[in-house]
Amino acid sequence: MSSAVGEKTITRVPLVDLKRQYHSIKGEVDSAIQDVLESQAFILGPQVKEFENLFASYCNTKHAIGVSSGTDALLLALKSLGIGDGDEVITSPFTFFATVGSICNTGAKPVFVDIEPESFNIRPDLIEKCISKKTKAIIPVHIYGQCADMDPILEIAKKHDIRVIEDSAQAIGAEYKDKKSGSIGDLGCFSFFPSKNLGGLGDGGMITCSSDELEELIYMLRIHGGKPKNYYSIIGINGRLDTIQAAVLIKKLGHIELWCEKRREKASYYSQKMKELDLATPETMSFNKHVFHQYVIRTKERDRLMEHLTANNIGTAVHYPVPQHLQKCLAHLGYKEGDLPEAENAAKEIVSLPIFPEITKEEQDYVINSINNFLSTSNN
Numbered sequence: 001m002s003s004a005v006g007e008k009t010i011t012r013v014p015l016v017d018l019k020r021q022y023h024s025i026k027g028e029v030d031s032a033i034q035d036v037l038e039s040q041a042f043i044l045g046p047q048v049k050e051f052e053n054l055f056a057s058y059c060n061t062k063h064a065i066g067v068s069s070g071t072d073a074l075l076l077a078l079k080s081l082g083i084g085d086g087d088e089v090i091t092s093p094f095t096f097f098a099t100v101g102s103i104c105n106t107g108a109k110p111v112f113v114d115i116e117p118e119s120f121n122i123r124p125d126l127i128e129k130c131i132s133k134k135t136k137a138i139i140p141v142h143i144y145g146q147c148a149d150m151d152p153i154l155e156i157a158k159k160h161d162i163r164v165i166e167d168s169a170q171a172i173g174a175e176y177k178d179k180k181s182g183s184i185g186d187l188g189c190f191s192f193f194p195s196k197n198l199g200g201l202g203d204g205g206m207i208t209c210s211s212d213e214l215e216e217l218i219y220m221l222r223i224h225g226g227k228p229k230n231y232y233s234i235i236g237i238n239g240r241l242d243t244i245q246a247a248v249l250i251k252k253l254g255h256i257e258l259w260c261e262k263r264r265e266k267a268s269y270y271s272q273k274m275k276e277l278d279l280a281t282p283e284t285m286s287f288n289k290h291v292f293h294q295y296v297i298r299t300k301e302r303d304r305l306m307e308h309l310t311a312n313n314i315g316t317a318v319h320y321p322v323p324q325h326l327q328k329c330l331a332h333l334g335y336k337e338g339d340l341p342e343a344e345n346a347a348k349e350i351v352s353l354p355i356f357p358e359i360t361k362e363e364q365d366y367v368i369n370s371i372n373n374f375l376s377t378s379n380n
Contacts, residue, residue, distance in 0.1 A: 001048060002292045003249050010366040013316030013354045016195050017159070020358035021259075022162045025251060032247040037137075051250050055206055056189075058253060059182045062210035066241030070191025071170040072222075073107040073137070074102035074207035076239055077165045077187040080217045083108050084135045090130055091139040091167075093323040093343045094121040098191075099141055109333070110138070112339040114327045118283045120296070120350075123342075124152035131156070137163045142171035142181055144319070145197070145263075145283060145293035150176050151182045165189060169205075171261040172198045173290035182208040192249060197293050198256050202243040235360030262357035269361065270295055270353065273368045278375055294319055295355040301378055302349050308374040314367055317352045 007026045027231060032047075039045060048066050055062035067073050083089060085107035091099055093112040103110045113126045120143045127138065128173030134197040138157055140148035147336040150166075166176070171181040172190055183186025192204035207218055217234075220227045225236030267290070280298040284290045296319065299305055306316050325335035337344060353367055 010362050012313035012365055013315060013359070013363045014377045015352065015354050016172060016356050018194060018199070021356070024358070025255065028251040030247055032251050033244060036089050036244045036247050039243075042243050043348035044240060045246070047247040047250060048241055051241075051246040051253070052206075054250060056208060058256075059180045059188065059208050060182045061180075061188070061208040063208065063212075063215040065207045065209075065215060065222065066246060067205045067207060067218075068239045068241060069203040070205040071098040071102055071162045071191060071241040073169075074165070074167065074239065075189070075237070076218050077189050077207055078102060078106045078108070078137070079221055079236070080187070080214050081137060081163050081165075083325065087136040088132060089137045089139060090127055090135060092141045092143070093325040093340050094143060094320065094346060095141040095167065095324060096169070096320065097324060097327065098169070099139060103139070104330075110324070110330070111135070112310055112335065112341045112343075115346065116149075117278065119146055119148075119285055119288075120346060121146065121148040122270065124149050124156070127158050128160075129151065130162050130213050132249040132370055134160055135160065135162055135184060137165055139165045139167050140185075141167040142174055143169050144296055145218070145281070145291035146282075146288050147171060147174050147176035147181055147184075149285070149287070150179075154185070163187075166281050169193075169197065170293035171258055171291060172196070173289075173375055175210060177287050183210075185314060186211070187214065187292055192245065194373050197291055198249065198252055199257060200245040200249055200252075202242075202245065204241050204249065206241070215275075232301075259357040260291045263289065263355060264355070266359055266364065267292040267295050268366055270355075271300075272370065273364075277372060281370070286331075292355055294352045296350050296352050298346070298349040299351070300349060300372075302351050303376055304329055304378065305371065306351055309367070309369050311369055312366075312370045313352050314370055318347075318350060319352050321347055323347050 022345035052064045090111045091102045168181040168186040174181040187271040188208035190206040192200040221236035222239040225234040284322040
């Protein structure tokens with residue numbers, strides 16, 4: 001299959017194309033890297049603090065602490081709240097493993113709450129019955145770039161005196177009732193993995209908060225727990241954000257609003273063109289501003305559709321094929337298939353389509369036509 005557009009024929013569409021973004025801002029990125037190379041200040045150079053200040057301002061939080069990855073952001077956030085052995089943390093089963101792995105790596109136990117089928121986010125109305133005397137925190141995951149329904153979650157947390165950590169790894173720039181992701185709970189955790197909406201040149205992460213006490217504690221925890229250097233009152237990790245990452249991310253942060261808007265435009269185009277097809281397109285909750293880190297459709301023909309798209313050189317992915325409560329390494333928690341049906345059904349039906357700010361309408365049309373052709377054939 002191909003799609004002819006003028007003199008250009010589309011025969012391949014990648015799931016994401018990082019090269020296009022790089023070439024659009026190559027001068028800025030190359031200059032930022034060169035500045036760090038000239039300074040040789042690779043660890044906690046001045047760009048790290050500059051980026052932290054800019055990021056806090058962007059998210060409307062008092063503080064932002066740069067860390068080594070989104071995973072370490074979650075781990076350090078949990079450790080800063082004193083969460084450890086014997087504690088419980090409520091979260092969604094429909095997320096990347098880092099959310100759950102970070103809980104387990106503190107010694108705490110993850111407790112899972114099923115998701116809303118429309119948004120794929122945790123169901124607030126099911127949280128309270130999962131709270132026990134051991135519950136210390138809730139981690140709502142803003143999956144795919146759309147915020148969870150935070151007000152009822154915060155109300156429950158306040159009632160039971162537990163903390164809220166936003167997993168905003170996929171949701172930089174997303175908004176809930178005009179509040180930026182990462183500014184709503186006690187702490188926000190972000191990832192700068194290269195394919196994220198704000199991606200670095202490798203791993204990187206950020207923790208946002210408005211508590212002076214938590215900020216100071218996380219700064220200590222990210223450098224082994226020492227303050228001053230070589231004097232340790234707590235045990236932390238080596239979790240610093242590299243200067244070269246901060247330098248590049250400073251430049252990219254200046255483009256993030258435009259990139260988010262382009263993602264919304266691309267998502268709207270997909271949804272408009274596929275509204276008559278026999279599949280479910282993403283829903284944006286009325287109180288949210290979505291940033292479409294992923295554009296995810298649902299169909300019971302998921303596996304066959306993916307085979308068809310792959311055969312036509314269209315990149316796809318499943319985010320995520322196994323809900324976390326059914327992961328082999330978490331079997332000791334005692335969950336079984338059928339316990340969280342919405343998460344389990346979603347895992348069997350979802351597929352992510354190509355979406356990135358630079359994708360063209362011609363490429364999107366090729367994807368849409370390929371899906372339409374598959375559905376037409378499968379229905380005959």
